[in-house]
Amino acid sequence: MEGTFTINGKERKLSFDTRATLLDLLRHGGYTEVKKGCGEGECGSCVVLMDGKLVNSCQVFAASAMGRKILTVRGIGTLHDPHPIQSAFVETGAVQCGFCTPGMILGTYYLLARNRDPGEDEIRRALDGNLCRCTGYVKIIEAVKLAAKRIRVNG
Ligand code: FES
Numbered sequence: 001m002e003g004t005f006t007i008n009g010k011e012r013k014l015s016f017d018t019r020a021t022l023l024d025l026l027r028h029g030g031y032t033e034v035k036k037g038c039g040e041g042e043c044g045s046c047v048v049l050m051d052g053k054l055v056n057s058c059q060v061f062a063a064s065a066m067g068r069k070i071l072t073v074r075g076i077g078t079l080h081d082p083h084p085i086q087s088a089f090v091e092t093g094a095v096q097c098g099f100c101t102p103g104m105i106l107g108t109y110y111l112l113a114r115n116r117d118p119g120e121d122e123i124r125r126a127l128d129g130n131l132c133r134c135t136g137y138v139k140i141i142e143a144v145k146l147a148a149k150r151i152r153v154n155g
């Protein structure tokens with residue numbers, strides 16, 4: 001099959017197997033920042049935004065994402081022009097192996113778009129579908145608070 005997708009603001013025509021997931025499509029299309037963990041909707045490493053909503057891309061058929069707007073972590077900021085959330089994760093030491101980081105950052109992006117001053121419980125609830133094996137979550141919570149503060153101050 002072939003379909004058109006808007007990925008990080010750019011239209012792409014991509015071929016895929018009928019049973020391929022959005023995760024497969026993205027990774028084969030070069031968006032390797034979207035990570036494959038469990039493949040079962042349990043870990044959040046494959047999270048992307050689809051038409052503004054957080055989805056586990058391993059649980060979405062590529063065919064059903066045709067014509068949709070997909071945002072990966074690379075779409076919100078780059079190495080040379082990072083989003084405040086990306087900077088905050090690096091500065092607080094919330095990135096260790098980095099496998100969970102794209103999903104954590106997009107989960108944070110979604111949360112802060114709705115609530116610029118979340119409490120710790122709200123942060124934990126917002127990210128409870130994202131598993132991290134390395135950090136113990138303390139640094140991640142710190143990163144979200146720092147990003148929220150900077151976004152409140154700088155808009
Ligand atoms: S790989 Fe999709 S939720 Fe784990």
Ligand code: FES
Binds near residue numbers: 097132133
């Ligand atoms: S930093 Fe390694 S899984 Fe989170």
